[in-house]
Amino acid sequence: MDGSRRRILKGTGGAAVLGLAMAAGLFRTGSAWAEWNKAAFDTKSLADAVKAMGGGAPAESKDIVITSPDIAENGAVVPFTIASKVPNTESMALLVEKNPNILAANFQIPQGTEPWINTRVKMGQTSNVIALVKTADGKFYYASKEVKVTLGGCGG
């Protein structure tokens, strides 16, 4: 009787160790995507997003152009083109102010690649959309544009 209880205890101990190992395994895969800036994707405001990307206060710039429909009928798929004429543009991000998390996407632009991106994002509701540019010397610039959404893209 006693012996079997030992075995059960040992068994659960083994399971716990296995669980830990699995958790550790998961964690390891997690850190393999270290280049995914979780802190930045968790932010809710432009200031916090810039801070999470390691910058100070961003300056508004007329050299950044956002092209999109003014009214999006379907918030689930809103096309955006962001283009930057800011010298030494190193990365460009697209942020939707009223989404649950403000940062939608961040693009690293190596030399030789045009600071021009076309993609589609979801918008929960009518909101300002911000294009954020980081230059090689670590300065941040942004431009914003309001896009009206008739049907939100975050509902069920």
Next chain:
Amino acid sequence: MADPMKIRANMVGDKVEVKVLMSHEMETGQRKDSKGAAIPAWFIQNVTATHNGKTVLSAEWGPAVAKNPFLSFRFAGGKPGDKVAITWTDNHGDKRTDEATIA
């Protein structure tokens, strides 16, 4: 395994314009199913594009990128016949790489 991406790479002037259509749910983690339970987030986190082994674009995405994501960008230094490879990794650790030839 996810469906293949559709990739087009064309010369536009002296630059290569790449258009990619990926096949992915891009579940935000905000939605609830019919029983009211949250549907877990499932989305592409990293996208990398390479030309002759050199990275020409890398991106970090949040769940706000639309379902079946579309991405277009332009880079210099490519010529017809060269290969452009795109790789994405999602938050489940799934990965997919597809290649296209510049036309």
